[in-house]
Amino acid sequence: VNHWLLKSEPDVFSIADLARRPGRSTGWEGVRNYQARNFMRDGMTVGDPAFFYHSSCPVPGIYGVVEVSRGAHPDPTQFDPTSDYHDPKSTPEAPRWVQVAVTLVDIWDEPLSLTTLRDTPALRDMAILQRGNRLSITPVTAAEWRAVLALRGRRTGR
């Protein structure tokens, strides 16, 4: 099992938005970075857990857990001229971008803020905390995964 962190701006798509989706699932569309795409294509398998991170918001941090519920497949928004994520250079015959589907596992009562993550020595090497990190999908080591869970306070139910 591999662990991941998925970053999203809550104004665009939040973990609460995910909770309202049918089946509490969504296609993780709109990834237009090759490194992040390759993580989905080559690394993510069904059942992999991932932290859901909110960026560009009052309290950046981890807000809950999702899991991969479908492996990489073409992101339909790349073919849609009306989509913000449209890529005119991509064709159904030679799709450039993929998405995975994720399903909500748990929304946390309180987020683990970026500040808290930064204050945790065990997370020093976590990808999201590295200088200049801009990847919307990053791997999380098993040790980092455990360390984050160990920081958690109360939780809400599923």
Add this chain to the structure above:
DNA sequence: GCCAACGTTGGC
């Protein structure tokens, strides 16, 4: 709004 960091683009 600022600004550092980074990825992509395109001319050569």
Add this chain to the structure above:
DNA sequence: GCCAACGTTGGC
């Protein structure tokens, strides 16, 4: 293939 210019990201 180089690299300057540009656009985007994201914390503050």
